[in-house]
Amino acid sequence: MEMLGFSPEHCRSIIRAVDEAVSNIMKHAYHGRGDEPIDVSCNRILQRTKSKTVQGVEILLSDRGPAVDPTKLQARSLDEIRPGGLGLHIIRGSMDTVEYKRSGRTNRLRLVKYDRPLKRRPNL
């Protein structure tokens, strides 16, 4: 990421989001089993607007766990102070785009971070 010109802050955001996403897959898709496959790929992408081109990184995570219940992709309210359920908030708060889709027997999570702030897109 640093080689692509991302700031240390953005690198930390990307590491944090991927770490939380992998933890969620291990915990929820594979129920704690550590020997199941998680495919991770990373691509450099370009977002072109009328006036500028913004560089970003796209990370795709795939697992073969059961389909995710969409209602469980709604992060809990942060108004209540209690432990747990923070992973999704951390992923969303760290990335510009967070998208989930079921494709055949695979869960696919797409995370995107641009190297400068963009207008936020709707997540999930």
Add this chain to the structure above:
Amino acid sequence: MNISARRVDKATILDVTGNIDMSNSPEVRKSLLRELRDKSVSRVVLNLTRVAYIDSSGVASLVEGLKAARETGSRFVLFGLSESAREVLKISRLLKLFEVCDDEEKALTC
């Protein structure tokens, strides 16, 4: 990750070394609850100077400590937060709920 306790006057300082993640956050939780609930220590200080990274399970352990401190009327103070640790607490909207100090001396006297 390693966690050790030392006593300074009426406070306990927990020194943590290494990342706090899903593999070891229960140990942090256990240490915090032992000092706050079992020993009823009036001030528990968590030294995070040597912690580069905290994940959501680590944040959950800190929240457990915060809740226990509120229940027992103890003080629970953090110091030495890395930029990454500060960011994850901020994203979780928890940074303002914790007492955070710059160094050990302030954490013992604030």
